[in-house]
Amino acid sequence: MPVLHDEGIILRKYSVRETSYIFVIFTKKHGKIRGTLKGVRKPYPQFAGNFEMMNRCGISFYRRKKKALDLITGCEAIEPFLNIRKDILRLTYSNYFIELIDKITVEYDVNEGLYTCLSEALRELSGKTNPKHIARIFELKILQSIGFRPRLEQCARCGEEKFSDIFFSAPIGGILCGHCANQALVSLKISRGAVNFMKKILEIDISRATRVNVTRESAIETEKALSAFIDYYIDSSFNTKKFIDDLESDKNIILDFVSTL
Numbered sequence: 001m002p003v004l005h006d007e008g009i010i011l012r013k014y015s016v017r018e019t020s021y022i023f024v025i026f027t028k029k030h031g032k033i034r035g036t037l038k039g040v041r042k043p044y045p046q047f048a049g050n051f052e053m054m055n056r057c058g059i060s061f062y063r064r065k066k067k068a069l070d071l072i073t074g075c076e077a078i079e080p081f082l083n084i085r086k087d088i089l090r091l092t093y094s095n096y097f098i099e100l101i102d103k104i105t106v107e108y109d110v111n112e113g114l115y116t117c118l119s120e121a122l123r124e125l126s127g128k129t130n131p132k133h134i135a136r137i138f139e140l141k142i143l144q145s146i147g148f149r150p151r152l153e154q155c156a157r158c159g160e161e162k163f164s165d166i167f168f169s170a171p172i173g174g175i176l177c178g179h180c181a182n183q184a185l186v187s188l189k190i191s192r193g194a195v196n197f198m199k200k201i202l203e204i205d206i207s208r209a210t211r212v213n214v215t216r217e218s219a220i221e222t223e224k225a226l227s228a229f230i231d232y233y234i235d236s237s238f239n240t241k242k243f244i245d246d247l248e249s250d251k252n253i254i255l256d257f258v259s260t261l
């Protein structure tokens with residue numbers, strides 16, 4: 001049983017007894033793994049920073065095919081995204097990203113594109129870019145990475161390319177012309193600006209995408225469209241989404257958080 005080396009981002013962490021952890025880690029070359037790391041908590045508290053959720057780590061592990069858990073023998077932080085941890089809004093968005101990745105991945109299903117999306121999104125989140133802007137880019141990019149890219153070039157139902165009133169339907173998988181929207185059970189009106197914003201994002205990497213300007217109205221429309229898409233194709237029960245709404249509407253929560261630092 002050879003030792004495997006990879007890098008990964010810690011999605012979940014559980015403490016076991018006084019000395020060990022169970023980790024769920026989304027790795028670059030082996031997909032999502034679930035493994036135990038023994039004997040590191042009590043004896044070596046100075047290394048605890050290596051084992052925080054969301055860290056990008058270098059890991060060594062043994063794959064144990066007949067066991068529920070792999071055996072992790074090394075885990076060292078490469079990129080701890082410390083700035084995210086100092087800002088409750090950014091921290092909550094990062095938890096949303098992690099939750100989303102955890103929902104759409106299964107063990108050992110390798111998707112380097114998805115891994116790159118997560119690591120780039122966390123890197124951007126630890127900078128100055130508006131987290132809401134990063135979230136829309138991240139949602140689009142992961143939909144693209146798992147084969148659920150919304151159809152934005154033509155009506156997703158009839159294929160028409162030129163029409164003035166544009167609608168968006170998650171069940172049909174993209175934009176609709178007015179005629180098809182009349183026959184769809186669910187659709188929402190969307191501007192050309194929002195559609196062009198999404199198309200642009202899909203063509204470039206995340207760091208460049210964060211510099212693409214979008215009007216407030218188009219950003220709101222994009223958020224509604226992507227939220228409907230994710231609810232329909234992935235899941236609608238995100239613990240973190242409601243908390244993001246609470247945070248953005250109640251600044252007192254942020255002040256409380258800052259006072260605890």
Ligand SMILES: [Zn+2]
Pocket residue numbers: 155156157158159160176177178179180181
């Ligand atoms: Zn149509």
